[in-house]
Amino acid sequence: MATAIVLLGLCLLAVTFCYIGRCLISPWGTCTRCRPGGKNRTCRACNGTGMRPRLGWQLFVYFRRLHSGGTR
Numbered sequence: 001m002a003t004a005i006v007l008l009g010l011c012l013l014a015v016t017f018c019y020i021g022r023c024l025i026s027p028w029g030t031c032t033r034c035r036p037g038g039k040n041r042t043c044r045a046c047n048g049t050g051m052r053p054r055l056g057w058q059l060f061v062y063f064r065r066l067h068s069g070g071t072r
């Protein structure tokens with residue numbers, strides 16, 4: 001049982017690191033709202049660019065801002 005928990009934890013860690021790496025390599029993902037039709041100039045989610053920052057990247061920027069604001 002303990003082995004299963006350790007394996008599960010390792011899998012979660014691996015997935016998390018893969019996601020963080022992906023966010024660092026390409027912080028901009030494609031917009032899911034206007035994806036089928038490509039770029040949509042009236043799309044509010046991406047302002048018509050067709051690109052949106054990933055959730056992980058948004059969190060990273062948020063915490064970086066918090067940090068820089070707290071250590072000023």
Ligand SMILES: [Zn+2]
Nearest residue numbers: 031034043046
């Ligand atoms: Zn869009």
